[in-house]
Amino acid sequence: PRLETEIADGELRAPRSGRVQYRVVQPGEVVAGGGKVVSLIDVGDVYMTFFLPEMAAGRVALGSEVRIVLDAAQAFVIPARVSYVASVAQFTPKTVETQSERQKMVFRVKARIDPELLAQYPEQVKTGLPGMAHLRLNAQREWPPELQPRLP
Structure with a gap:
C-alpha cells in the first residue's frame, strides 16, 4: 500500500x-x-483580441458575427462571435504600428471561435498568430464574398 x-x-x-x-x-x-x-x-477556447474605436464599440453586441483571417493562413476565413467588449476605453496598445493610432482611445474586444468548429480541426488550431478581425457594424448587411467562411 x-x-x-x-x-x-x-x-x-x-x-x-x-x-x-x-x-x-x-x-x-x-x-x-x-x-x-x-x-x-486549451484548444477548445480560442479567441482573437482586437480593438475598436469608441464610436464603433458602442454599436457592437455580444454574439455579433466576426470573420478572422490569419496572416499565416490567408486562404481561410474563420467564423467567430464577439464574446467580450471592455466596459472602459484604453489607449491603443503599443503593438499597434503607428504612433497616431496609439494615441486614440479604444475598447478591447474578444471574438471567440466556436469550440465545436475547433474540435473538427484539432491539428490546425494554433494560438498567438496575428491576423485581422472583420466585424459588421450593420448585421443586416451581407458579408462580402471574400469574407464568407472558408475552412481547411
Missing part, C-alpha cells in the same frame, strides 16, 4: 485537456506538489 501511495503521489494530472505548448521543467528535475510541469493550450 505504501508503494502504491507513493506512485500515485508522483502521477501527473492536467487540470483540463489541451495541447502541450512547452515544458516548464525537464525530465529528472524535482517539482514541488502542485508545481507547473507543462504549459497547456
